[in-house]
Amino acid sequence: xxxxxxxxxxxxxxxxxxxxxxxxxxxxxxxxxxxxxxxxxxxxxxxxxxxxxxxxxxxxxxxxxxxxxxxxxxxxxxxxxxxxxxxxxxxxxxxxxxxxxxxxxx
Amino acid sequence: xxxxxxxxxxxxxxxxxxxxxxxxxxxxxxxxxxxxxxxxxxxxxxxxxxxxxxxxxxxxxxxxxxxxxxxxxxxxxxxxxxxxxxxxxxxxxxxxxxxxxxxxxxxxxxxxxxxxxxxxxxxxxxxxxxxxxxxxxxxxxxxxxxxxxxxxxxxxxxxxxxxxxxxxxxxxxxxxxxxxxxxxxxxxxxxxxxxxxxxxxxxxxxxxxxxxxxxxxxxxxxxxxxxxxxxxxxxxxxxxxxxxxxxxxxxxxxxxxxxxxxxxxxxxxxxx
Numbered sequence: 001x002x003x004x005x006x007x008x009x010x011x012x013x014x015x016x017x018x019x020x021x022x023x024x025x026x027x028x029x030x031x032x033x034x035x036x037x038x039x040x041x042x043x044x045x046x047x048x049x050x051x052x053x054x055x056x057x058x059x060x061x062x063x064x065x066x067x068x069x070x071x072x073x074x075x076x077x078x079x080x081x082x083x084x085x086x087x088x089x090x091x092x093x094x095x096x097x098x099x100x101x102x103x104x105x106x
Numbered sequence: 107x108x109x110x111x112x113x114x115x116x117x118x119x120x121x122x123x124x125x126x127x128x129x130x131x132x133x134x135x136x137x138x139x140x141x142x143x144x145x146x147x148x149x150x151x152x153x154x155x156x157x158x159x160x161x162x163x164x165x166x167x168x169x170x171x172x173x174x175x176x177x178x179x180x181x182x183x184x185x186x187x188x189x190x191x192x193x194x195x196x197x198x199x200x201x202x203x204x205x206x207x208x209x210x211x212x213x214x215x216x217x218x219x220x221x222x223x224x225x226x227x228x229x230x231x232x233x234x235x236x237x238x239x240x241x242x243x244x245x246x247x248x249x250x251x252x253x254x255x256x257x258x259x260x261x262x263x264x265x266x267x268x269x270x271x272x273x274x275x276x277x278x279x280x281x282x283x284x285x286x287x288x289x290x291x292x293x294x295x296x297x298x299x300x301x302x303x304x305x306x307x308x309x310x311x312x313x314x315x316x317x318x319x320x321x322x323x324x325x326x327x328x329x330x331x332x333x334x335x336x337x338x339x340x341x342x343x344x345x346x347x348x349x350x351x352x353x354x355x356x357x358x359x360x361x362x363x364x365x366x367x368x369x370x371x372x373x374x375x376x377x378x
Binding site: 003004006019021023025066067068070072 | 158
């Protein structure tokens with residue numbers, strides 16, 4: 001069900017600029033469908049980023065975030081070859097993890 | 107005395123006359139702000155999610171014939187995707203007509219994978235809850251022409267005839283509003299609400315019919331293709347709906363794309 005994320009990480013010195021695109025409907029629970037019925041709440045609740053297995057970023061999200069959201073953050077102490085893994089979990093228990101090996105700055 | 111007064115009025119009119127020209131040269135501040143916004147949003151365009159999905163669909167064995175689209179000929183030979191989008195619409199001998207990218211993908215899904223046209227044309231446009239496969243596929247194909255020069259061919263007689271058909275459709279006035287595409291897109295400095303409308307009859311502006319499509323529309327968060335854009339323009343003109351992936355739409359796209367030939371295509375875009 002969960003679609004893959006698109007992760008980008010650019011190294012500048014020892015700081016990795018990470019940008020993550022997530023495919024998710026992010027339903028607020030306020031919208032009604034064509035039949036007038038409420039579309040159930042469906043949104044990403046937590047995001048965790050791990051660098052070589054160590055959590056470097058964790059966030060609790062609300063439903064006030066757009067569909068297919070973009071998240072950007074910086075990780076200090078990153079270097080080429082490090083494994084970055086991002087996980088999100090939504091309120092229905094659906095989960096998705098994607099990984100990326102950080103490459104040296106070109 | 108009277109004569110002098112008339113002269114005075116004439117002078118006032120003459121002084122006011124350059125005003126419309128002066129505004130045409132000043133860039134519209136609202137449009138400039140939207141351009142800035144688009145530039146920022148383009149860095150992380152959710153269209154890339156559909157590009158990924160499209161690539162997966164392109165390689166997957168699907169349909170009644172359990173085949174992938176990797177043998178689909180987009181005009182540069184079977185399976186060649188790179189640069190194909192920038193060279194369409196073009197004439198395809200096997201279908202004996204000019205096809206735009208999405209029409210060609212639909213053709214391949216029918217001939218290679220065994221899908222039916224009726225099934226694909228039933229709900230061909232994206233909604234909040236559903237993105238049709240051809241839309242993701244055309245996003246993937248379009249992305250493989252990122253940074254390339256648009257050069258829709260005009261060498262085959264049918265390509266030239268289709269361009270003329272598209273031109274005729276563009277200028278054809280009809281419907282409840284007596285509208286044509288050219289009513290909004292045939293002269294300079296027109297706008298709809300806050301959005302300036304490009305004049306597609308000029309090469310410098312015709313690129314805007316191609317650039318940014320397929321596009322991710324932030325309002326609602328849906329991915330739209332040029333097939334949808336053409337369909338919706340027909341709806342706005344109160345015209346009968348053109349057939350999905352039909353020769354009508356391909357002809358109109360041929361006219362617009364050939365006018366934009368020579369410009370660099372930036373890949374799938376983002377719309378507000």
